[in-house]
Amino acid sequence: MAIFAYLRVSTQDQTTEQQLYAIEQAGHAVGERLVYTEHGVSGKIPAMQREQFKQLSTQITSGDSLVVAKLDRLGRDTMDVIATIEALIARGVSVVVLGLGVLDSSPTSRLTLTMLAAISQFERELIGERTKAALAIKKANGVQLGRPMKINNADLKASAQALLDGGTSWRKAATDLNISLSTLQRMMK
Structure with a gap:
C-alpha cells in the first residue's frame, strides 16, 4: 500500500x-x-x-x-x-x-x-464572465485592446497613404516603408 x-x-x-x-x-x-x-x-x-x-x-x-x-x-x-x-x-x-x-x-x-x-x-466560469465584462467596459471607454502597434508614426502613416493613393499595392507599400504587410494594415485602420 x-x-x-x-x-x-x-x-x-x-x-x-x-x-x-x-x-x-x-x-x-x-x-x-x-x-x-x-x-x-x-x-x-x-x-x-x-x-x-x-x-x-x-x-x-x-x-x-x-x-x-x-x-x-x-x-x-x-x-x-x-x-x-x-x-x-x-x-x-x-x-x-x-x-x-x-x-x-x-x-x-x-x-x-x-x-x-x-x-x-x-468559479472558473464566473472569472471568465468578469473578465469579459471588464474588457467590454474598457472598450466602451475607448481603451485600445489587443496588441499595441509597433509603429505609430503620423509621418509614416502619411507616407503610406500617399503610396496607396498613388496606386501602389499594399505589399509594395509595406516593402517600400520597411514594415510588414500586417503592420501596414493595422496602421491604416
Missing part, C-alpha cells in the same frame, strides 16, 4: 512546495519517488493528457492511495475530475483530498465530489 502525491501548478514561476508541505503536515508519508509534479500545466487539460499524471496512473495500483492538496489540483473540468477519480476508485485506489477526506465508492463521497467539482467549474 503505497501513498502517491500529485502536485500541479499552472505556471512555470509557481512552486509546488506548499502543496507537498500541506500533504506532509496532514500526516501522509509520501516516498520521494512517488511524488508526481506538473509545472506550467493548466487544470483545463484533461488529467490523462498530462505527462506526469499519465505516468502516475501507470504506477498506482489497487490498495494504493493518491493524495492531493486540493481537488482543483486534479483539474478544473467537472466531468474530467469526476471521471478521473471514478477511474482510480474502480481500480481500487483511494483518493485523499486534504480538508475533504477520502473519496471512495460511497454515496456520500460521490455527492461531495460532484458538488465540489461543480463549484470549481462555476
Whole structure:
C-alpha cells in the first residue's frame, strides 16, 4: 500500500512546495519517488493528457492511495475530475483530498465530489464572465485592446497613404516603408 502525491501548478514561476508541505503536515508519508509534479500545466487539460499524471496512473495500483492538496489540483473540468477519480476508485485506489477526506465508492463521497467539482467549474466560469465584462467596459471607454502597434508614426502613416493613393499595392507599400504587410494594415485602420 503505497501513498502517491500529485502536485500541479499552472505556471512555470509557481512552486509546488506548499502543496507537498500541506500533504506532509496532514500526516501522509509520501516516498520521494512517488511524488508526481506538473509545472506550467493548466487544470483545463484533461488529467490523462498530462505527462506526469499519465505516468502516475501507470504506477498506482489497487490498495494504493493518491493524495492531493486540493481537488482543483486534479483539474478544473467537472466531468474530467469526476471521471478521473471514478477511474482510480474502480481500480481500487483511494483518493485523499486534504480538508475533504477520502473519496471512495460511497454515496456520500460521490455527492461531495460532484458538488465540489461543480463549484470549481462555476468559479472558473464566473472569472471568465468578469473578465469579459471588464474588457467590454474598457472598450466602451475607448481603451485600445489587443496588441499595441509597433509603429505609430503620423509621418509614416502619411507616407503610406500617399503610396496607396498613388496606386501602389499594399505589399509594395509595406516593402517600400520597411514594415510588414500586417503592420501596414493595422496602421491604416
